Amino acid sequence: MTAPHETARPEPLRISREFRARCETVFRAWSSAEHVKSWFCPEGFTVPEADVDMRVGGAFNVCMRAPDGQQHWTRGTFVEVIPNRRLVIDMMVPDAAGAAIFNARTEVDFSDTGCGMRLDVVQSYTLVDPDRAMGMIAGAATGWRMTLDKLEALVLRLGGSVGVDARSVAHGSFSLERSYDAPPARVWQALTDPAAKQQWFGGRPGEWELIERSMDVREGGRERLKGRWKSGMTSTFDAIYHDVVAQTRLVYSYVMHLDDKKISASLATIQLDATEGGGTRLEITEQGAFLDGYDDAGGREHGTGLLLDALGASLS
Incomplete structure (x- = not known):
C-alpha cells in the first residue's frame, strides 16, 4: 500500500529504433559534446551547450533551448559504459533555480x-x-521519437552516406576459421545445396522475411538472396561463382545492397579440409571494397562469423 505522502512512479518509457549502421557508429554519436549537440533534443529545439565525458562517473549535461528561447537543462552522470553495447546514465531534470x-x-x-x-x-x-514532473514526462515518448530522428541523420553523416558527393571506398580483408564435427561432404552440402543453405544463410527468424532466393553453384553460376527486415529495409546478396572444387574450395564474388544502395563488392574464398576424427576445418578469406561509409571489414567480419556459427548449428 502506498503511503499518502508517496507518489507512484510512472511506467518506464521504452522506445526502439533500427539504424542502417554499425553499433560502433551509433555509439560514437553519444560519445562527445560535438555529436550530442547535433541530435539530443526534439524537433524545433537546439543544444547550445553540452558537457559529455563518456566514462563511469563522467558528466552527461545537456542544455536544450526551446523555440521560445527558454533553456532546459538535463544533468547526468554515466554509471555504466560498455563500448558499443550499453550505456546507463542517471539524469536529473532541474527547474530554473536548479x-x-x-x-x-x-x-x-x-x-x-x-x-x-x-x-x-x-x-x-x-x-x-x-505536479511539474508529470506534465513533462507525458511528452517524453514524442520527444524521444523526434530526437532519434535527429540521431539517425547524424549516424548517416558519420557514415559518409548523406549527399550525392559523399562518396568513399574503404578496402579491407579478413580470414575466419571454424571446425565442425561433420565430414567435408556434409559441410559442402550445407554450402551448396539450396535447401541445406536455407537453414542457416539468411536473417534471424522473426527479424527478417524472405523475398527471393536462387542458387546455382557451378563455375559461372549465380546466387541471389533478398529479404526484408522488421524496419522495412531490404538487403540483397548477389554472387557469381568463379571456382568450384567439390568438397574442397569455393571462390565467388558478390555485391551487397541495402534497399537500392550498393554498399560493398567483395571476393571470397572458402576452403574445406578434413580433420582427424572425421570432422571439417573451414577457412573463409574475404577481400572487400566497402562503399560510401555503409560498412567496413570489421562489421562484415562480425556478420560472417555469426553466419558461420549458424552453419555449425545447422550441422548438429
Whole structure:
C-alpha cells in the first residue's frame, strides 16, 4: 500500500529504433559534446551547450533551448559504459533555480541485427516535484521519437552516406576459421545445396522475411538472396561463382545492397579440409571494397562469423 505522502512512479518509457549502421557508429554519436549537440533534443529545439565525458562517473549535461528561447537543462552522470553495447546514465531534470523536478535513469542497449543495429532505450522516472514532473514526462515518448530522428541523420553523416558527393571506398580483408564435427561432404552440402543453405544463410527468424532466393553453384553460376527486415529495409546478396572444387574450395564474388544502395563488392574464398576424427576445418578469406561509409571489414567480419556459427548449428 502506498503511503499518502508517496507518489507512484510512472511506467518506464521504452522506445526502439533500427539504424542502417554499425553499433560502433551509433555509439560514437553519444560519445562527445560535438555529436550530442547535433541530435539530443526534439524537433524545433537546439543544444547550445553540452558537457559529455563518456566514462563511469563522467558528466552527461545537456542544455536544450526551446523555440521560445527558454533553456532546459538535463544533468547526468554515466554509471555504466560498455563500448558499443550499453550505456546507463542517471539524469536529473532541474527547474530554473536548479532544484530537481524528477530523476530519469536512462538505459541504452546497442545490438547487431545482421544488417545494421538496433537501439533500445528504457527510461525510468523518480518524481521529486510530481505536479511539474508529470506534465513533462507525458511528452517524453514524442520527444524521444523526434530526437532519434535527429540521431539517425547524424549516424548517416558519420557514415559518409548523406549527399550525392559523399562518396568513399574503404578496402579491407579478413580470414575466419571454424571446425565442425561433420565430414567435408556434409559441410559442402550445407554450402551448396539450396535447401541445406536455407537453414542457416539468411536473417534471424522473426527479424527478417524472405523475398527471393536462387542458387546455382557451378563455375559461372549465380546466387541471389533478398529479404526484408522488421524496419522495412531490404538487403540483397548477389554472387557469381568463379571456382568450384567439390568438397574442397569455393571462390565467388558478390555485391551487397541495402534497399537500392550498393554498399560493398567483395571476393571470397572458402576452403574445406578434413580433420582427424572425421570432422571439417573451414577457412573463409574475404577481400572487400566497402562503399560510401555503409560498412567496413570489421562489421562484415562480425556478420560472417555469426553466419558461420549458424552453419555449425545447422550441422548438429
